[in-house]
Amino acid sequence: MTQGAMAELGRRAKAASRVIATASTGAKDEALHASADLLVDRAPEVLDANAKDVEKARADGVAPTVVDRLRLDDARIEGMANGLRKVAALPDPVGEIVEGRTRPNGLVIEKVRVPLGVVAIVYENRPNVTSDAFGLCLKSGNAAFLRGSSGALQSNIAIATVLREGLTKAGLPADALLLVEDTSYEAATEFMRLRDSIDCLIPRGGPSLIKAVLDNATVPYVIDGDGNCHVYVDEHADLDQALDILVNAKTQRPSVCNAAESLVVHEAVAREFLPRAARALEGVELVGDDASRAIVDTVAPATDDDFATEFLALKMSVAVVPSLDAAIDHVNRYGTGHTEAICTTDLHTAERFQREVDAAAVVVNASTRFTDGEEFGFGAEIGISTQKLHARGPMGLRELTTTKYVVHGEGQIRT
Amino acid sequence: MTQGAMAELGRRAKAASRVIATASTGAKDEALHASADLLVDRAPEVLDANAKDVEKARADGVAPTVVDRLRLDDARIEGMANGLRKVAALPDPVGEIVEGRTRPNGLVIEKVRVPLGVVAIVYENRPNVTSDAFGLCLKSGNAAFLRGSSGALQSNIAIATVLREGLTKAGLPADALLLVEDTSYEAATEFMRLRDSIDCLIPRGGPSLIKAVLDNATVPYVIDGDGNCHVYVDEHADLDQALDILVNAKTQRPSVCNAAESLVVHEAVAREFLPRAARALEGVELVGDDASRAIVDTVAPATDDDFATEFLALKMSVAVVPSLDAAIDHVNRYGTGHTEAICTTDLHTAERFQREVDAAAVVVNASTRFTDGEEFGFGAEIGISTQKLHARGPMGLRELTTTKYVVHGEGQIRT
Numbered sequence: 001m002t003q004g005a006m007a008e009l010g011r012r013a014k015a016a017s018r019v020i021a022t023a024s025t026g027a028k029d030e031a032l033h034a035s036a037d038l039l040v041d042r043a044p045e046v047l048d049a050n051a052k053d054v055e056k057a058r059a060d061g062v063a064p065t066v067v068d069r070l071r072l073d074d075a076r077i078e079g080m081a082n083g084l085r086k087v088a089a090l091p092d093p094v095g096e097i098v099e100g101r102t103r104p105n106g107l108v109i110e111k112v113r114v115p116l117g118v119v120a121i122v123y124e125n126r127p128n129v130t131s132d133a134f135g136l137c138l139k140s141g142n143a144a145f146l147r148g149s150s151g152a153l154q155s156n157i158a159i160a161t162v163l164r165e166g167l168t169k170a171g172l173p174a175d176a177l178l179l180v181e182d183t184s185y186e187a188a189t190e191f192m193r194l195r196d197s198i199d200c201l202i203p204r205g206g207p208s209l210i211k212a213v214l215d216n217a218t219v220p221y222v223i224d225g226d227g228n229c230h231v232y233v234d235e236h237a238d239l240d241q242a243l244d245i246l247v248n249a250k251t252q253r254p255s256v257c258n259a260a261e262s263l264v265v266h267e268a269v270a271r272e273f274l275p276r277a278a279r280a281l282e283g284v285e286l287v288g289d290d291a292s293r294a295i296v297d298t299v300a301p302a303t304d305d306d307f308a309t310e311f312l313a314l315k316m317s318v319a320v321v322p323s324l325d326a327a328i329d330h331v332n333r334y335g336t337g338h339t340e341a342i343c344t345t346d347l348h349t350a351e352r353f354q355r356e357v358d359a360a361a362v363v364v365n366a367s368t369r370f371t372d373g374e375e376f377g378f379g380a381e382i383g384i385s386t387q388k389l390h391a392r393g394p395m396g397l398r399e400l401t402t403t404k405y406v407v408h409g410e411g412q413i414r415t
Numbered sequence: 416m417t418q419g420a421m422a423e424l425g426r427r428a429k430a431a432s433r434v435i436a437t438a439s440t441g442a443k444d445e446a447l448h449a450s451a452d453l454l455v456d457r458a459p460e461v462l463d464a465n466a467k468d469v470e471k472a473r474a475d476g477v478a479p480t481v482v483d484r485l486r487l488d489d490a491r492i493e494g495m496a497n498g499l500r501k502v503a504a505l506p507d508p509v510g511e512i513v514e515g516r517t518r519p520n521g522l523v524i525e526k527v528r529v530p531l532g533v534v535a536i537v538y539e540n541r542p543n544v545t546s547d548a549f550g551l552c553l554k555s556g557n558a559a560f561l562r563g564s565s566g567a568l569q570s571n572i573a574i575a576t577v578l579r580e581g582l583t584k585a586g587l588p589a590d591a592l593l594l595v596e597d598t599s600y601e602a603a604t605e606f607m608r609l610r611d612s613i614d615c616l617i618p619r620g621g622p623s624l625i626k627a628v629l630d631n632a633t634v635p636y637v638i639d640g641d642g643n644c645h646v647y648v649d650e651h652a653d654l655d656q657a658l659d660i661l662v663n664a665k666t667q668r669p670s671v672c673n674a675a676e677s678l679v680v681h682e683a684v685a686r687e688f689l690p691r692a693a694r695a696l697e698g699v700e701l702v703g704d705d706a707s708r709a710i711v712d713t714v715a716p717a718t719d720d721d722f723a724t725e726f727l728a729l730k731m732s733v734a735v736v737p738s739l740d741a742a743i744d745h746v747n748r749y750g751t752g753h754t755e756a757i758c759t760t761d762l763h764t765a766e767r768f769q770r771e772v773d774a775a776a777v778v779v780n781a782s783t784r785f786t787d788g789e790e791f792g793f794g795a796e797i798g799i800s801t802q803k804l805h806a807r808g809p810m811g812l813r814e815l816t817t818t819k820y821v822v823h824g825e826g827q828i829r830t
Contacts, residue, residue, distance in 0.1 A: 018747070022770055101792060107781060109791055116803050117773065195629070199803050214610070218629040220638075220804040241826040248828035332433070354821050355437055358532065366522060366824025375829070376524055376820070377516060388531050388614050388817035389635040389805040402803035405791070406769050409781025411656040413663035414790070 006190045009178055010145070010197025013118045016175035017143035017199075021115045025092040027170055028138055032088035035166025036081035039131065042162050043077045049158035050127065057125075057151055070125045070152055080131040080159075083380070087135040090379040093398045094141045108408040113401045115141030117199035120219065121382075122147045122188065124205040127155035133204075134163050134177050136382050140400035143176045145198060147191050150183035157181065185212075192217035200390075200400075202383055222390055222399075224383030226310045227257030227338035229368040232327045232353070234344035235268035241365065242273065242343035247280050248367040249341065255312050257384060258339050258371045262307060262317040264327050270320045271295055281316065288318030295320075307334045324349055328356045335359055337386045339371040360386060360393035421605045424593055425560070425612025428533045431590035432558035432614075436530045440507040442585055443553055447503035450581025451496035454546065457577050458492045464573035465542065472540075472566055485540045485567055495546040495574075498795070502550040505794040508813045509556045523823040528816045530556030532614035535634065536797075537562045537603065539620040542570035548619075549578050549592050551797050555815035558591045560613060562606050565598035572596060600627075607632035615805075615815075617798055637805055637814075639798030641725045642672030642753035644783040647742045647768070649759035650683035656780065657688065657758035662695050663782040664756065670727050672799060673754050673786045677722060677732040679742050685735045686710055696731065703733030710735075722749045739764055743771045750774055752801045754786040775801060775808035 020028075039046070050072040057067050093113055100110040119142040123129045130146060137144035148156040156179055164174040180191055192201060192213060201221040203213045213221055231249050233242045249260035265273055270291065278286060278296045286292075287302035299318055306317045307330075321327045331340050341363040342353040350364045361371040371394060373381025378396030385391045391399035435443075454461070465487040472482050511528040518524060534557040538544045545561060552559035563571040571594055579589040595606055607616060607628060616636040618628045628636055646664050648657045664675035680688055685706065693701060693711045701707075702717035714733055721732045722745075736742045746755050756778040757768040765779045776786040786809060788796025793811030800806045806814035 018771070018773070021773075103790070103792060107785060107790075214633040220802050222804065223635075238826070244826060244828055252829055356433070358433070358436075359819065361820040361822055363822040364824060366822060366827040367829050369829040370522060370822060370824075370827065371820070375518070375522075377518060387635050389637065392817050393820045402807050404774065405776040405786070405808045407776055407778040407781060407785060409779060409785075411653070411659060412781040412785070413659055414667055414782050414784040 006180070006182070006187060007194065007197070009180060010118070010194040012175045013143045013145040013178050014197045016173040016178075017115070017117045019173050020138065020143055020176045021094075021117065021141045023141065023172055027172055028092070028141070029088040031138060031167050031170035031172050032084045032135060034169040035134070035163045036084040038162045038166050038169075039077055039081045039084070039159070043074055046077060046155065046158045046162065047072060047074075049154040052154045053127075053152055062151065066125055070127065070155070072127060072155060076128065080128050083132055084135040087139045087380055090139060090397060092139065093401050098403055105412055106410060107412055110406045110408075111403045112406055113398070114404045116400060116402050118143045118145050118197055119400060120145040120147070120191065120198045120201040122191070122201065122203045122205070122209060122213070124149050124209065125151045127152045127159060129204060130156045130159045130179070131163065133382065136380060136397060136400060138167075138176060140397045142400055143178070145178050145180070147180040147188060148183070153181065153183055188212065189216045192219060195219050204383060222383070222385050222395070223387045225338070225386035226336040227259070227384070227386070228262065228308065228310045228334060228336040229258060229260045229339045230262045230264055230331045230335060230341065231260045231368065232264040232331065232340070232342045233266065233269060233273055234324065234327070234342060234346065234349055235266040236346035236349060237269060237273075237343040238345055239269065239273050239276070243276055243280050245341065245343055245365070245367050246277055249369055250281060250284060250316055251314065252367070252369055254314055257310070258369050259312070260316070260341070260368050261309065261311050262319070262334065264319050264321055264330055265292070266324075266327065267291065267320050267322050274318070274320075283314055285315040286318055287315070289320060291320035292318040310336065324352060328353060331357050338384065339363060339368040341366065341368045360384070421595070421597075421602060422609065422612070424595060425533070425609040427590045428558045428560040428593045429612045431588040431593075432530070432532045434588050435553065435558055435591045436509075436532065436556045438556065438587055442587055443507070443556070444503040446553060446582050446585035446587050447499045447550055449584040450549070450578045451499040453577045453581050453584075454492055454496045454499070454574070458489055461492060461570065461573045461577065462487060462489075464569040467569045468542075468567055477566065481540055485542065485570070487542060487570065491543065495543050498547055499550040502554045502795055505554060505812060507554065508816050513818055520827055521825060522827055525821045525823075526818045527821055528813070529819045531815060531817050533558045533560050533612055534815060535560040535562070535606065535613045535616040537606070537616065537618045537620070537624060537628070539564050539624065540566045542567045542574060544619060545571045545574045545594070546578065548797065551795060551812060551815060553582075553591060555812045557815055558593070560593050560595070562595040562603060563598070568596065568598055603627065604631045607634060610634050619798060637798070637800050637810070638802045640753070640801035641751040642674070642799070642801070643677065643723065643725045643749060643751040644673060644675045644754045645677045645679055645746045645750060645756065646675045646783065647679040647746065647755070647757045648681065648684060648688055649739065649742070649757060649761065649764055650681040651761035651764060652684060652688075652758040653760055654684060654688050654691070658691055658695050660756065660758055660780070660782050661692060664784055665696060665699060665731055666729065667782070667784055669729050672725070673784050674727070675731070675756070675783050676724065676726050677734070677749065679734050679736055679745055680707070681739075681742065682706065682735050682737050689733070689735075698729055700730040701733055702730070704735060706735035707733040725751065739767060743768060746772050746774075753799065754778060754783040756781065756783045775799070
């Protein structure tokens with residue numbers, strides 16, 4: 001990429017964002033539908049490009065699971081198109097008057113929801129993110145400035161070309177979707193430092209991507225982070241219910257961030273619950289502390305690292321604790337601030353856990369798997385924030401906006 | 416500072432934050448009042464320490480205005496104490512249920528306002544920030560982790576000692592206020608990278624501090640940035656009113672971020688308005704474009720840099736524009752996203768300016784000087800955010816909080 005080319009892309013994104021920010025809901029929805037229709041119509045072109053990426057990945061010896069995430073087919077393209085149509089059906093967050101007041105001096109102050117401007121997404125090998133991120137950014141009035149991985153470049157270019165035509169069809173600027181085609185590390189670093197252009201960066205990927213953002217970004221960002229989620233089975237738990245919740249949280253989809261990674265059991269019920277849990281979690285590798293191993297001998301010894309690890313696999317750490325305080329301490333020590341569940345029938349215990357556990361979502365008597373934009377009723381999500389600034393937990397359309405104060409006076413000056 | 420000492424301070428701040436986060440409003444207010452009383456009682460001790468800082472600053476040849484900001488006296492200490500008492504009287508933001516819903520599957524989801532945890536402030540030579548930041552952090556349930564400058568170190572240590580005693584008196588952990596006493600650059604960098612301990616960093620200072628944060632911080636931060644604020648006098652302005660607003664915005668307190676730095680005038684009224692403005696702004700150095708200089712010959716030529724500069728002094732840039740579009744473009748190009756004012760009597764013009772200008776606050780027919788936590792009715796402010804994430808505009812107690820989702824189930828699992 002030539003010197004200044006990235007900055008120029010940023011300027012184009014910023015210019016388009018000014019137009020998109022005040023576009024009508026109707027125009028944005030029209031662009032979403034046009035893009036969805038075009039994606040389906042032009043599927044052969046997208047699939048051809050994707051085939052090149054898949055072939056290259058295979059030739060490079062990329063892991064089959066990664067190749068699978070990269071591969072598109074008609075059903076997946078239909079899924080992307082339907083995602084855009086679904087976003088079109090969601091309410092437009094822009095223009096909501098969040099609050100307002102009249103001050104004693106007569107100034108009327110309104111806080112109005114407005115788009116962020118240019119939302120940048122850095123992501124890994126999933127080409128569907130190109131379309132999903134575009135849809136959410138557009139509906140929330142933002143320009144989408146995307147930087148995917150080299151491994152999905154041909155797919156991303158083909159998808160972006162089609163989506164840009166969808167924008168044009170609806171009379172909106174094509175630059176409301178810009179894809180960075182230079183996938184070098186240097187270009188990524190330059191991208192993350194475009195403070196004049198990028199209003200918010202959302203990295204979608206693993207620990208090395210997050211580290212690159214922390215080390216290099218100077219633009220504001222929201223971290224979509226790890227989920228080292230716990231299920232705490234309290235001494236007052238309904239153990240049958242706790243067992244269902246545990247199994248669901250661990251095994252229903254082990255590879256996602258809201259899956260449980262650790263079981264914490266109160267010692268008063270450990271002797272009864274742990275053997276049942278071990279049987280119900282057959283096929284899950286369990287590693288635990290001495291107390292849990294004394295009860296279930298198939299539990300292997302856990303290191304401190306095990307308790308801190310998001311396995312994203314059929315593996316789980318187990319700890320026995322002597323008290324609610326110890327449970328809360330364990331969860332706050334090893335958790336990543338994503339989702340923490342308690343199983344209890346005692347009101348005071350539930351209330352203390354809710355209050356004292358420091359996480360985006362604290363769940364009482366339900367599976368950790370519910371922390372999700374769809375399940376929370378947001379209609380869609382761009383990610384799940386594990387940081388505390390701006391957005392915490394699932395991020396939907398509203399989390400892709402900011403606010404602006406609009407102040408109405410009649411000549412007031414300050415004295 | 417020995418290896419690991421900073422991390423240990425961070426751990427202490429985090430541990431204290433867990434206690435403060437669930438402290439009652441009564442306990443927090445008691446600590447604020449106790450701290451205020453102690454500040455006044457122990458003023459001689461604080462003034463002695465401050466005298467050492469002032470003496471050192473003088474010996475080092477520090478500029479008189481900077482020495483003045485550093486110097487404390489009984490009235491300033493009284494002011495700090497009253498600041499704490501005022502914060503005690505404000506409503507506690509913690510525990511507000513921001514919203515909630517019941518999902519079709521019966522899950523009840525509440526979004527509850529909770530403290531951020533550990534709020535870190537890096538600041539320059541004003542010792543009153545030690546007390547002000549402590550008060551706002553405590554009331555919002557956060558531990559305050561402070562890193563002042565070397566020039567105010569003795570003052571800051573004396574103030575922090577007193578405030579920590581106030582916490583202890585109210586039965587709260589003294590570590591809810593921790594001051595980093597190593598004021599080296601290396602320590603500041605280490606501080607900004609304590610991701611395990613710091614939930615939010617707010618830098619309070621000039622461009623070099625902001626740059627250090629952008630370059631080094633890995634903790635989440637909110638930038639309290641520049642204010643290159645404009646007053647746009649539209650062709651439909653009430654020119655008498657516009658003149659009052661302009662003079663107030665520029666001269667009432669030129670050294671603050673919400674003071675105006677640039678005047679933009681529609682060409683239809685420039686010939687009438689500019690000579691009046693130049694007379695009313697006597698004592699203000701004006702630099703402008705060719706069109707403005709053709710009308711008022713005392714206006715010196717402006718460079719592009721002048722239009723982009725926050726002077727914080729009796730200097731102002733002037734531009735004449737042919738249209739509302741050109742005015743909006745000029746403001747969006749040179750503004751820093753702080754506060755932008757329009758003077759107009761035309762409704763459609765006002766609405767377009769409000770909508771299309773990209774700033775934390777857009778003001779119609781009033782002075783830019785109103786963008787302020789007190790003037791907006793927040794009771795106090797920790798700063799004014801010019802970024803779009805988390806908080807935009809004046810930041811009060813609420814902006815020192817985050818939210819947590821609390822999910823209540825009856826055994827729900829995901830299918």
